[in-house]
Amino acid sequence: MKPLLICCSALALLAGCxxxxxxxxxAAACGATLEPAVGTRLAMVRQVLDEGQPYAALxxxxxxxxxxxxxALLRADILRRIGSGAEAAALYRSLLSGCLAGLGHHxxxxxxxxxxxxxxxxxxxxxxxxxxxxxxxxxxxxxYALLASGALDDARHxxxxxxxxxxxxxxxxxxxxxxYYILGDSARAEDWARRHQADAExxxxxxxxxVRLAAKKGEQP
Numbered sequence: 158m159k160p161l162l163i164c165c166s167a168l169a170l171l172a173g174c175x176x177x178x179x180x181x182x183x184a185a186a187c188g189a190t191l192e193p194a195v196g197t198r199l200a201m202v203r204q205v206l207d208e209g210q211p212y213a214a215l216x217x218x219x220x221x222x223x224x225x226x227x228x229a230l231l232r233a234d235i236l237r238r239i240g241s242g243a244e245a246a247a248l249y250r251s252l253l254s255g256c257l258a259g260l261g262h263h264x265x266x267x268x269x270x271x272x273x274x275x276x277x278x279x280x281x282x283x284x285x286x287x288x289x290x291x292x293x294x295x296x297x298x299x300x301y302a303l304l305a306s307g308a309l310d311d312a313r314h315x316x317x318x319x320x321x322x323x324x325x326x327x328x329x330x331x332x333x334x335x336x337y338y339i340l341g342d343s344a345r346a347e348d349w350a351r352r353h354q355a356d357a358e359x360x361x362x363x364x365x366x367x368v369r370l371a372a373k374k375g376e377q378p
Contacts, residue, residue: 211238226257237268259288263295278302293323301332327353338367
Protein backbone atom coordinates (compact mmCIF):
# COMPACT_ATOMS: atom_id res chain seq x y z
CA MET A 158 0.00 0.00 0.00
CA LYS A 159 1.34 3.44 -0.85
CA PRO A 160 2.13 5.70 2.10
CA LEU A 161 -0.31 8.28 0.74
CA LEU A 162 -3.18 5.87 0.99
CA ILE A 163 -2.35 5.34 4.63
CA CYS A 164 -2.08 9.06 5.08
CA CYS A 165 -5.33 10.06 3.57
CA SER A 166 -7.65 7.26 4.44
CA ALA A 167 -10.54 8.18 6.66
CA LEU A 168 -10.18 11.85 6.13
CA ALA A 169 -8.50 11.06 9.01
CA LEU A 170 -6.05 9.77 8.26
CA LEU A 171 -3.91 8.97 8.23
CA ALA A 172 -3.84 7.59 10.92
CA GLY A 173 -6.55 6.10 11.21
CA CYS A 174 -4.48 4.10 13.60
CA UNK A 175 -4.43 4.36 17.35
CA UNK A 176 -1.19 3.37 18.95
CA UNK A 177 -0.37 0.46 21.22
CA UNK A 178 -0.92 0.58 24.97
CA UNK A 179 1.54 2.94 26.64
CA UNK A 180 1.87 5.38 23.75
CA UNK A 181 0.63 8.35 25.77
CA UNK A 182 0.42 9.65 29.36
CA UNK A 183 -3.16 8.54 29.90
CA ALA A 184 -2.43 5.12 28.41
CA ALA A 185 0.59 4.81 30.68
CA ALA A 186 -1.55 5.59 33.71
CA CYS A 187 -3.98 2.85 32.78
CA GLY A 188 -1.09 0.53 32.06
CA ALA A 189 -0.01 0.68 35.68
CA THR A 190 -2.61 -1.99 36.43
CA LEU A 191 -2.11 -3.95 33.20
CA GLU A 192 -0.44 -7.33 33.66
CA PRO A 193 2.75 -7.57 31.56
CA ALA A 194 1.59 -10.75 29.81
CA VAL A 195 -1.70 -9.12 28.85
CA GLY A 196 0.08 -6.01 27.64
CA THR A 197 2.37 -8.12 25.46
CA ARG A 198 -0.55 -9.96 23.87
CA LEU A 199 -2.49 -6.75 23.29
CA ALA A 200 0.59 -5.29 21.59
CA MET A 201 0.72 -8.35 19.35
CA VAL A 202 -2.93 -7.87 18.39
CA ARG A 203 -2.22 -4.18 17.69
CA GLN A 204 0.62 -5.19 15.41
CA VAL A 205 -1.65 -7.55 13.47
CA LEU A 206 -4.14 -4.70 13.06
CA ASP A 207 -1.46 -2.26 11.94
CA GLU A 208 -0.33 -4.81 9.34
CA GLY A 209 -3.77 -4.55 7.75
CA GLN A 210 -5.40 -7.71 9.08
CA PRO A 211 -8.33 -6.43 11.18
CA TYR A 212 -10.32 -9.67 11.13
CA ALA A 213 -7.31 -11.67 12.31
CA ALA A 214 -6.71 -9.03 15.00
CA LEU A 215 -10.31 -9.39 16.17
CA UNK A 216 -9.95 -13.17 16.37
CA UNK A 217 -6.78 -12.86 18.45
CA UNK A 218 -8.43 -10.31 20.73
CA UNK A 219 -11.41 -12.59 21.28
CA UNK A 220 -9.05 -15.45 22.11
CA UNK A 221 -7.37 -13.27 24.73
CA UNK A 222 -10.74 -12.80 26.48
CA UNK A 223 -9.66 -9.63 28.29
CA UNK A 224 -12.15 -6.84 28.97
CA UNK A 225 -10.07 -3.92 30.30
CA UNK A 226 -9.95 -0.43 28.82
CA UNK A 227 -6.99 -1.19 26.57
CA UNK A 228 -8.86 -4.11 25.06
CA ALA A 229 -11.94 -1.90 24.58
CA LEU A 230 -9.82 0.67 22.73
CA LEU A 231 -8.27 -1.99 20.56
CA ARG A 232 -11.65 -3.57 19.79
CA ALA A 233 -13.05 -0.15 18.88
CA ASP A 234 -10.14 0.48 16.50
CA ILE A 235 -10.69 -2.91 14.88
CA LEU A 236 -14.45 -2.37 14.52
CA ARG A 237 -13.85 1.06 13.00
CA ARG A 238 -11.52 -0.51 10.42
CA ILE A 239 -14.05 -3.17 9.41
CA GLY A 240 -16.94 -0.72 9.09
CA SER A 241 -18.81 -1.40 12.33
CA GLY A 242 -19.01 2.28 13.20
CA ALA A 243 -21.87 2.22 15.69
CA GLU A 244 -20.24 -0.50 17.80
CA ALA A 245 -16.88 1.27 17.62
CA ALA A 246 -18.43 4.57 18.68
CA ALA A 247 -20.08 2.98 21.71
CA LEU A 248 -16.73 1.55 22.85
CA TYR A 249 -14.88 4.84 22.30
CA ARG A 250 -17.54 6.66 24.33
CA SER A 251 -17.17 4.13 27.14
CA LEU A 252 -13.57 5.32 27.53
CA LEU A 253 -14.34 9.04 27.86
CA SER A 254 -14.70 8.99 31.64
CA GLY A 255 -11.51 7.05 32.30
CA CYS A 256 -7.78 7.30 31.84
CA LEU A 257 -7.97 6.55 28.11
CA ALA A 258 -10.30 9.49 27.46
CA GLY A 259 -7.85 11.17 25.10
CA LEU A 260 -7.60 8.08 22.93
CA GLY A 261 -11.38 7.68 23.06
CA HIS A 262 -11.82 11.19 21.68
CA HIS A 263 -9.16 10.50 19.07
CA UNK A 264 -10.99 7.39 17.89
CA UNK A 265 -14.28 9.26 17.75
CA UNK A 266 -12.56 11.99 15.74
CA UNK A 267 -11.33 9.46 13.20
CA UNK A 268 -14.71 7.76 13.05
CA UNK A 269 -16.89 10.85 12.68
CA UNK A 270 -14.51 12.44 10.16
CA UNK A 271 -14.60 9.29 8.04
CA UNK A 272 -18.41 9.38 8.18
CA UNK A 273 -18.47 12.94 6.84
CA UNK A 274 -19.25 14.69 10.13
CA UNK A 275 -16.28 17.02 9.91
CA UNK A 276 -17.31 19.50 12.60
CA UNK A 277 -17.93 16.75 15.15
CA UNK A 278 -14.62 15.15 14.21
CA UNK A 279 -12.73 18.39 14.75
CA UNK A 280 -14.25 18.81 18.21
CA UNK A 281 -13.25 15.29 19.21
CA UNK A 282 -9.72 15.88 17.91
CA UNK A 283 -9.62 19.14 19.87
CA UNK A 284 -10.54 17.28 23.05
CA UNK A 285 -7.93 14.62 22.28
CA UNK A 286 -5.28 17.29 21.71
CA UNK A 287 -6.13 18.91 25.05
CA UNK A 288 -5.74 15.60 26.86
CA UNK A 289 -2.74 14.36 24.82
CA UNK A 290 -0.81 17.48 23.80
CA UNK A 291 2.43 15.61 23.11
CA UNK A 292 0.88 12.83 21.01
CA UNK A 293 2.08 13.25 17.42
CA UNK A 294 -0.70 11.14 15.92
CA UNK A 295 -3.40 13.20 17.60
CA UNK A 296 -1.74 16.43 16.45
CA UNK A 297 -1.38 15.09 12.92
CA UNK A 298 -4.96 13.88 12.63
CA UNK A 299 -6.28 17.12 14.12
CA UNK A 300 -4.11 19.05 11.68
CA TYR A 301 -5.44 17.16 8.68
CA ALA A 302 -9.04 17.63 9.80
CA LEU A 303 -8.41 21.37 10.15
CA LEU A 304 -6.70 21.44 6.76
CA ALA A 305 -9.64 19.69 5.12
CA SER A 306 -12.02 22.20 6.73
CA GLY A 307 -10.03 25.15 5.37
CA ALA A 308 -8.56 26.31 8.71
CA LEU A 309 -5.06 26.45 7.26
CA ASP A 310 -3.29 28.53 9.91
CA ASP A 311 -4.51 26.27 12.69
CA ALA A 312 -3.67 23.21 10.59
CA ARG A 313 -0.12 24.43 10.07
CA HIS A 314 0.38 24.83 13.83
CA UNK A 315 -0.85 21.31 14.54
CA UNK A 316 1.12 19.70 11.71
CA UNK A 317 4.37 21.49 12.52
CA UNK A 318 3.95 20.44 16.15
CA UNK A 319 3.39 16.84 15.02
CA UNK A 320 6.49 17.07 12.84
CA UNK A 321 8.62 18.27 15.76
CA UNK A 322 7.26 15.44 17.89
CA UNK A 323 7.75 12.78 15.19
CA UNK A 324 10.34 14.05 12.68
CA UNK A 325 10.53 10.81 10.69
CA UNK A 326 6.77 10.23 10.30
CA UNK A 327 5.93 10.34 6.59
CA UNK A 328 2.22 10.75 7.23
CA UNK A 329 2.92 14.04 8.96
CA UNK A 330 5.34 15.12 6.23
CA UNK A 331 2.84 14.33 3.48
CA UNK A 332 0.16 16.35 5.23
CA UNK A 333 2.59 19.26 5.29
CA UNK A 334 3.15 18.76 1.56
CA UNK A 335 -0.62 19.03 1.10
CA UNK A 336 -0.77 22.14 3.24
CA TYR A 337 1.97 23.95 1.34
CA TYR A 338 0.48 23.04 -2.03
CA ILE A 339 -2.87 24.46 -0.90
CA LEU A 340 -1.08 27.60 0.29
CA GLY A 341 0.51 27.91 -3.14
CA ASP A 342 4.04 27.31 -1.87
CA SER A 343 5.07 24.56 -4.30
CA ALA A 344 8.78 24.95 -3.56
CA ARG A 345 8.31 24.24 0.12
CA ALA A 346 5.86 21.42 -0.60
CA GLU A 347 8.32 19.70 -2.90
CA ASP A 348 11.18 20.24 -0.46
CA TRP A 349 9.19 18.36 2.20
CA ALA A 350 8.41 15.64 -0.34
CA ARG A 351 12.09 15.22 -1.24
CA ARG A 352 13.16 15.12 2.39
CA HIS A 353 10.76 12.27 3.03
CA GLN A 354 11.47 10.40 -0.19
CA ALA A 355 8.07 10.76 -1.82
CA ASP A 356 8.16 9.08 -5.23
CA ALA A 357 6.67 10.65 -8.36
CA GLU A 358 3.38 8.76 -8.04
CA UNK A 359 2.89 9.79 -4.43
CA UNK A 360 3.73 13.40 -5.23
CA UNK A 361 1.20 13.41 -8.08
CA UNK A 362 -1.47 12.03 -5.75
CA UNK A 363 -0.67 14.69 -3.16
CA UNK A 364 -0.93 17.43 -5.78
CA UNK A 365 -4.28 16.11 -6.96
CA UNK A 366 -5.62 15.90 -3.42
CA UNK A 367 -4.40 19.43 -2.71
CA VAL A 368 -6.34 20.68 -5.74
CA ARG A 369 -9.51 18.95 -4.52
CA LEU A 370 -9.13 20.31 -0.98
CA ALA A 371 -8.40 23.82 -2.24
CA ALA A 372 -11.50 23.66 -4.45
CA LYS A 373 -13.57 22.49 -1.51
CA LYS A 374 -12.22 25.40 0.55
CA GLY A 375 -13.22 27.79 -2.24
CA GLU A 376 -16.79 26.46 -2.19
CA GLN A 377 -17.25 27.15 1.52
CA PRO A 378 -19.21 30.30 2.43
